[in-house]
Amino acid sequence: SQTIHQWPATLVQPVGSPLSLECTVEGTSNPNLYWYRQAAGRGLQLLFYSVGIGQISSEVPQNLSASRPQDRQFILSSKKLLLSDSGFYLCAWSVEGGSGETQYFGPGTRLLVL
Amino acid sequence: RKEVEQDPGPFNVPEGATVAFNCTYSNSASQSFFWYRQDCRKEPKLLMSVYSSGNEDGRFTAQLNRASQYISLLIRDSKLSDSATYLCVVNHQGKFYFGSGTKLNVKP
Numbered sequence: 457s458q459t460i461h462q463w464p465a466t467l468v469q470p471v472g473s474p475l476s477l478e479c480t481v482e483g484t485s486n487p488n489l490y491w492y493r494q495a496a497g498r499g500l501q502l503l504f505y506s507v508g509i510g511q512i513s514s515e516v517p518q519n520l521s522a523s524r525p526q527d528r529q530f531i532l533s534s535k536k537l538l539l540s541d542s543g544f545y546l547c548a549w550s551v552e553g554g555s556g557e558t559q560y561f562g563p564g565t566r567l568l569v570l
Numbered sequence: 571r572k573e574v575e576q577d578p579g580p581f582n583v584p585e586g587a588t589v590a591f592n593c594t595y596s597n598s599a600s601q602s603f604f605w606y607r608q609d610c611r612k613e614p615k616l617l618m619s620v621y622s623s624g625n626e627d628g629r630f631t632a633q634l635n636r637a638s639q640y641i642s643l644l645i646r647d648s649k650l651s652d653s654a655t656y657l658c659v660v661n662h663q664g665k666f667y668f669g670s671g672t673k674l675n676v677k678p
Contacts, residue, residue: 488664499670500614500657507664546613550666556602559659559666561613
């Protein structure tokens, strides 16, 4: 069965510090991968999605970037964090199936920028 | 206009009640539809896909009305464990659009 891992689970970082969040998927090949952010009490905001290695689409201009160095690895980065980057970061994967494309989420990383 | 709109609630209901949530979507060409459940400080989890003919999974029934562009979720015989935020999700050309969620509180 497929599983998705994210780490770390929780992170506290000072403003201006760099960021690297990692997500890996097991048990599937060539998934579509997504990074979302959820601010406290708010809905999910799509940040990036990727349909293959090295293919990244950015949805929201900001100081974050994403990379997909391997088929089942998706990395979210920042060179300098802002206070507004605080939130719950969720990685998700999807694959086309018999009933259409369905999306599954990792456990998330809770980031607090101070 | 948001792609997917939901009443944020909260819906406060007693155990055993029947409760219904609706959501509307703006893109008539949307291809697939889902309800997710999100517990506090956890990731969203797929509750059920929604099909045009309507579908049922135990106490949960989902309906899709393409003509009116709305999706519904009915929960019968509510349990305390049903307390969560329910997210309506629409897929259009490979992108998933999420509603902000409807909060449900089931009280003893």
